Amino acid sequence: xxxxxALVEITRGPFVEGTHRGHAVVCDARGSVLAAWxxxxxxxxPRSSVKILQAxxxxxxxxxxxAGLGTEQLALACASHNGAAIHTDRVAAWLDGLGLGEQDxxxxxxxxxxxPARQALRAAGQGPCQxxxxxxxxxxxFLTLNRHLGGDAQYVDPAHPVQRAVLDAFEGLTGxxxxxxxxxxxxxxxFAASLRGIAAAMARIAGAETVLDGTRRDAAIRLRExxxxxxxxxxxxxxxxxxxxxxxxxxxxxxxxxxxxFIAILPEQGLGVALKIEDGATRASECALAALLVRLGxxxxxxxxxxxxxxxxxxxxxxxxxxxxxxxxxxxAGGAPL
Amino acid sequence: xxxxxALVEITRGPFVEGTHRGHAVVCDARGSVLAAWxxxxxxxxPRSSVKILQAxxxxxxxxxxxAGLGTEQLALACASHNGAAIHTDRVAAWLDGLGLGEQDxxxxxxxxxxxPARQALRAAGQGPCQxxxxxxxxxxxFLTLNRHLGGDAQYVDPAHPVQRAVLDAFEGLTGxxxxxxxxxxxxxxxFAASLRGIAAAMARIAGAETVLDGTRRDAAIRLRExxxxxxxxxxxxxxxxxxxxxxxxxxxxxxxxxxxxFIAILPEQGLGVALKIEDGATRASECALAALLVRLGxxxxxxxxxxxxxxxxxxxxxxxxxxxxxxxxxxxAGGAPL
Numbered sequence: 001x002x003x004x005x006a007l008v009e010i011t012r013g014p015f016v017e018g019t020h021r022g023h024a025v026v027c028d029a030r031g032s033v034l035a036a037w038x039x040x041x042x043x044x045x046p047r048s049s050v051k052i053l054q055a056x057x058x059x060x061x062x063x064x065x066x067a068g069l070g071t072e073q074l075a076l077a078c079a080s081h082n083g084a085a086i087h088t089d090r091v092a093a094w095l096d097g098l099g100l101g102e103q104d105x106x107x108x109x110x111x112x113x114x115x116p117a118r119q120a121l122r123a124a125g126q127g128p129c130q131x132x133x134x135x136x137x138x139x140x141x142f143l144t145l146n147r148h149l150g151g152d153a154q155y156v157d158p159a160h161p162v163q164r165a166v167l168d169a170f171e172g173l174t175g176x177x178x179x180x181x182x183x184x185x186x187x188x189x190x191f192a193a194s195l196r197g198i199a200a201a202m203a204r205i206a207g208a209e210t211v212l213d214g215t216r217r218d219a220a221i222r223l224r225e226x227x228x229x230x231x232x233x234x235x236x237x238x239x240x241x242x243x244x245x246x247x248x249x250x251x252x253x254x255x256x257x258x259x260x261x262f263i264a265i266l267p268e269q270g271l272g273v274a275l276k277i278e279d280g281a282t283r284a285s286e287c288a289l290a291a292l293l294v295r296l297g298x299x300x301x302x303x304x305x306x307x308x309x310x311x312x313x314x315x316x317x318x319x320x321x322x323x324x325x326x327x328x329x330x331x332x333a334g335g336a337p338l
Numbered sequence: 339x340x341x342x343x344a345l346v347e348i349t350r351g352p353f354v355e356g357t358h359r360g361h362a363v364v365c366d367a368r369g370s371v372l373a374a375w376x377x378x379x380x381x382x383x384p385r386s387s388v389k390i391l392q393a394x395x396x397x398x399x400x401x402x403x404x405a406g407l408g409t410e411q412l413a414l415a416c417a418s419h420n421g422a423a424i425h426t427d428r429v430a431a432w433l434d435g436l437g438l439g440e441q442d443x444x445x446x447x448x449x450x451x452x453x454p455a456r457q458a459l460r461a462a463g464q465g466p467c468q469x470x471x472x473x474x475x476x477x478x479x480f481l482t483l484n485r486h487l488g489g490d491a492q493y494v495d496p497a498h499p500v501q502r503a504v505l506d507a508f509e510g511l512t513g514x515x516x517x518x519x520x521x522x523x524x525x526x527x528x529f530a531a532s533l534r535g536i537a538a539a540m541a542r543i544a545g546a547e548t549v550l551d552g553t554r555r556d557a558a559i560r561l562r563e564x565x566x567x568x569x570x571x572x573x574x575x576x577x578x579x580x581x582x583x584x585x586x587x588x589x590x591x592x593x594x595x596x597x598x599x600f601i602a603i604l605p606e607q608g609l610g611v612a613l614k615i616e617d618g619a620t621r622a623s624e625c626a627l628a629a630l631l632v633r634l635g636x637x638x639x640x641x642x643x644x645x646x647x648x649x650x651x652x653x654x655x656x657x658x659x660x661x662x663x664x665x666x667x668x669x670x671a672g673g674a675p676l
Contacts, residue, residue, distance in 0.1 A: 004357075010597070010618065012520030015530060017383050018597050018618045019342075021359065045355050108655030122460075133655060182351030182661065185654045192353060259348070259356050279617035280348065280356045316523045317446030317471060323520065 002039040007277065007291075007331045008284040012314070012323035019328075020284030022260065023195050024275035024292060026338065029207025031175055031200035034271070035338050037331060040196040044276050045182050047190055049257030051078040051138050052223050052265070053173055053201060054188070057165035058141045059219035063148035067098060074226035075233040076137030080256065082236025083112025083132035085120075090233070091136045100143055105130040106156045107139045107186040114236055135186035137233075142188070158189040167191055172216070173201035185258060195274050198263065203272025206265045224265055227253045240286045240309055244293075247305040252298055254289060256282070262289040266298055283325055287311075291327035295338045340377040345615070345629075345669045346622040350652070350661035357666075358622030360598065361533050362613035362630060364676065367545025369513055369538035372609070373676050375669060378534040382614050383520050385528055387595030389416040389476050390561050390603070391511055391539055392526070395503035396479045397557035401486035405436060412564035413571040414475030418594065420574025421450025421470035423458075428571070429474045438481055443468040444494045445477045445524040452574055473524035475571075480526070496527040505529055510554070511539035523596060533612050536601065541610025544603045562603055565591045578624045578647055582631070585643040590636055592627060594620070600627040604636055621663055625649075629665035633676045 004021035011017060023038030033040055055077040058064050064074065073094055081087035095101055110133040112118055121128060130136060142155045142162050151161040158181060166189075171178055174197035181189040193201075204211050208220035227234050228251045235241035235256075244254045253265040260277030262285045273292055277284040290310035293299035299306045314323045326332075342359035349355060361376030371378055393415040396402050402412065411432055419425035433439055448471040450456055459466060468474060480493045480500050489499040496519060504527075509516055512535035519527040531539075542549050546558035565572050566589045573579035573594075582592045591603040598615030600623045611630055615622040628648035631637035637644045652661045664670075 012383055012528075014518050015381065015383055015520055017520065019616050021617075043353060045350055045353055106656070108657075110655050180352050182353055182355065183654060183658055184660070187654060187656045187658060190350075277617075278357050279359075279615075279619055279622070281617055281619065284617070316521060316525060317448050318444070318525045319446075320521055320525055322522070 004278040005038040005331065006328045007037065007288045008325065009328050010314070010323060010325055017323065020277050020279060020281055022275060022277040022284065022288060024288060025196050025199040025273070026292065026296065027196065027199040027203040027272045029203045029211045029270040031203065033196060036196070041194045042276065043179055043192050044195045044198060044261065044274075045190050045192050045259070046198050046263070046274070047184060047257030047259060047261050048080040048135070049255050049261040049263040049274070050170065050198065050201070051080070051255065052205065052227065053170050054138060054166050055141050055223055056169035056173070056216070056219050058145045059222055060169065060215045061145060061148055061165065063145045066148060067144045069144065071226040071229050072233060073137075073140070074223055075230035077141030078223055078227050078255070079137045079234040080134045080241070081137060081233065082114040082117070082239065083110065083128065083134065084114035084117050084236050086232060087137065087236070088117070088131040091131050091140050094140045095143065098144060098147060102130050104143055104153065105133070105136060105139045106154070107133040107135045110134060133186060135188070138188070139186065156188045163189055170201075173204055174198060175200055195276055199272045199274035201272065202263045202265045202274060203270065206267045206272050207270035210270070224253055224267065225251065227255070243305040244299070244309070247303055248293070248298060256285065260285045262286070264289065264293065266296065269296060269298065271296065287325050287327055288331070291332045294335050295333070297337060301335055342616040343376040343669065344666045345375065345626045346663065347666050348652070348661065348663055355661065358615050358617060358619055360613060360615040360622065360626060362626060363534050363537040363611070364630065364634065365534065365537040365541040365610045367541045367549045367608040369541065371534055374534070379532045380614065381517055381530050382533045382536060382599065382612075383528050383530050383597070384536050384601070384612070385522060385595030385597060385599050386418040386473070387593050387599040387601040387612070388508065388536065388539070389418070389593065390543065390565065391508050392476060392504050393479050393561055394507035394511070394554070394557050396483045397560055398507065398553045399483060399486055399503065401483045404486060405482045407432075407482065409564040409567050410571060411475075411478070412561055413568035415479030416561055416565050416593070417475045417572040418472045418579070419475060419571065420452040420455070420577065421448065421466065421472065422452035422455050422574050424570060425475065425574070426455070426469040429469050429478050432478045433481065436482060436485060440468050442481055442491065443471070443474060443477050444492070445471040445473045448472060471524060473526070476526070477524065494526045501527055508539075511542055512536060513538055533614055537610045537612035539610065540601045540603045540612060541608065544605045544610050545608035548608070562591055562605065563589065565593070581643040582637070582647070585641055586631070586636060592631075594623065598623045600624070602627065602631065604634065607634060607636065609634065625663050625665055626669070629670045632673050633671070635675060639673055
């Protein structure tokens with residue numbers, strides 16, 4: 001088992017002030033490892049990076065079509081959103097269409113990351129509700145699937161038919177028996193897999209047209225394309241997922257997860273990427289993802305939406321540049337193609 | 339050169355979800371290393387953890403006495419405060435007493451961490467000013483020293499007499515020639531040293547009565563005791579530095595620095611501690627410091643102010659316990675004495 005590799009470093013003046021270590025894997029659509037850093041077999045809780053896998057049974061089962069879901073709802077089912085009005089209004093309308101409401105969610109309330117939404121709540125003297133939870137779209141998807149499956153209201157129970165269906169899709173696409181789960185921030189079980197398995201799942205979705213069949217193939221393509229079509233719905237203004245998906249084009253999808261996880265689904269290349277920063281830092285997972293996208297020829301390092309993740313300046317309170325965040329030389333290799 | 343050691347881990351369900359690596363050193367007042375993890379020779383930017391060293395020339399020079407500074411001002415000179423009224427009012431009054439004002443500071447404006455202060459600014463439709471900068475007390479100290487030294491207004495220039503005096507004290511107490519500096523968040527130079535040198539400086543301050551002489555001895559004792567006397571002034575409500583200093587008693591002082599640094603000054607034991615989390619995470623530096631304080635017999639692991647740093651539960655948005663933060667078994671050794 002390899003140790004975590006130094007992937008990202010923080011400089012200040014002439015010094016490397018800090019280092020972020022982690023693991024990263026690139027797989028092809030057959031699940032073969034094309035490149036890896038650190039330990040590709042590291043058992044990983046992928047957190048929100050695998051919402052597309054958690055949404056698979058929603059589409060595969062026919063529940064999405066029965067409920068008449070469009071691409072916006074499918075994108076929201078795979079989203080970690082900012083709780084802006086563009087997100088919460090759509091989730092509220094979706095549940096309303098099912099005859100359900102905020103009280104049926106089990107994700108918990110969360111103060112929205114979106115500035116205007118926060119200000120609106122403050123101005124109204126209100127706290128956040130469950131619609132503001134970054135996972136409310138995923139949970140609306142769970143509720144839609146639950147309507148189809150006829151389970152009870154506690155759809156986040158790991159033994160509930162909704163979560164059993166999620167585990168089935170997760171294991172099918174990772175090609176692994178999950179060693180277990182942790183409870184996520186939104187109370188849903190988050191199933192573990194090796195980082196290689198997670199990258200392989202994303203690669204199978206990227207290459208769905210050639211490696212998947214039937215309803216699974218259709219579901220993978222529809223969810224992947226819905227995420228690519230609605231960058232702002234999967235995260236929000238200023239967020240890495242939204243800005244990278246919008247700027248990469250070509251159907252490429254990237255998705256973050258808590259505690260330093262990031263995945264990429266690259267249909268044009270038929271590749272999947274998964275990375276995990278050992279210490280959980282988002283500044284490092286974003287930089288490492290950008291570095292891999294450049295090395296895979298998917299991203300232009302000079303594009304402003306890429307450059308601000310790949311090599312952001314660090315500014316102090318007087319707006320003086322004090323240092324930078326950058327991929328380590330060993331990891332980035334000057335942007336050399338993989 | 340040893341690699342960073344795994345000091346802290348994050349669990350979720352049955353999995354270790356993440357790991358924080360770092361370096362830690364315990365020195366005695368003679369500067370000898372009693373215990374170390376990772377690389378004690380790691381060149382480190384100590385950031386705000388060494389504000390007590392940056393305040394040494396303020397006292398040693400006689401500037402503090404000329405200006406009539408009391409223990410509150412000395413504590414603020416060593417503080418990274420929350421920008422609460424208890425901090426900003428005192429800094430404003432201090433500068434006013436020197437015939438100076440907010441415009442003379444060079445630290446930059448910063449939104450205060452203190453909730454009531456933020457709400458007051460919002461209610462007034464105002465932005466933060468330089469008094470709110472967590473370093474405004476340090477800068478008031480620089481301005482006080484500058485009045486004494488007669489330097490020009492740009493007291494954060496590394497070549498300015500104020501910063502030359504800081505470097506002299508820093509090198510004297512670390513026992514090292516600094517290899518250089520980075521520019522800190524507040525625009526002052528932050529001089530580098532080995533982590534061992536930083537721990538040795540803190541140990542010399544802890545054991546000032548036996549290992550230092552003259553004005554340096556007096557300055558070390560006065561600053562150390564001022565910090566211990568005013569826990570809320572060195573940080574603020576709910577902050578680790580304030581709560582640990584208040585609960586440890588016996589003159590013990592702890593102080594955090596950005597990017598995962600923490601120091602401790604333990605007069606009763608005549609020991610100094612310095613630690614650096616490689617990835618810069620505060621959750622890990624606080625946990626690692628608590629672990630060392632327990633192993634040094636300074637802190638009770640069952641004390642609520644210690645326990646909440648040593649082994650905090652991780653709660654999700656439904657207040658379910660999802661995991662914990664804890665020192666690694668190798669580092670904590672079950673709390674075994676050092």
